[in-house]
Amino acid sequence: MTAVVLAAVPTTTYYLVLAAILFAIGAVGVMVRRNPLVMFMCIELMLNAVNLSFVALATRFADIDGQTAVFFVMVVAAAEVVVGLGIIISILRRRPGVNADDLAELKG
Numbered sequence: 696m697t698a699v700v701l702a703a704v705p706t707t708t709y710y711l712v713l714a715a716i717l718f719a720i721g722a723v724g725v726m727v728r729r730n731p732l733v734m735f736m737c738i739e740l741m742l743n744a745v746n747l748s749f750v751a752l753a754t755r756f757a758d759i760d761g762q763t764a765v766f767f768v769m770v771v772a773a774a775e776v777v778v779g780l781g782i783i784i785s786i787l788r789r790r791p792g793v794n795a796d797d798l799a800e801l802k803g
Contacts, residue, residue, distance in 0.1 A: 710751035717744035729794035731783050742772050 703709075717740055724737030746765045753761025786793060 707751050707755040711748055714744045714748040714751065717741075717747065729796065731793070731795050731798060732787065734795060735779060735783060739772065739776070742768060 721737040721739075721741035721744060724740070725734050728734055728737065746768055749761040749765045749768075753759060753765075786798065790797070
């Protein structure tokens, strides 16, 4: 006897549920953690979750607008990484034990 393996074909719903889970993990990480570097990574995780939902819906509706939006979100995220990560790393080098509450003092 041969076993028949039925593989579940991933649908748009699977991708949207995964995007929602990733976004929730990122949101909880931003709210719970106080380390600015971890918060920064959680924000990037949230952006990637939104990108996943854009691509899934663009594929579902056979429209390129979602993938175009993903391109612009990735460009903005890359610029954010260059500027934001540079600032965060320079602050963490000067004061290694800094948290997000201490960064509020930089407002002036």
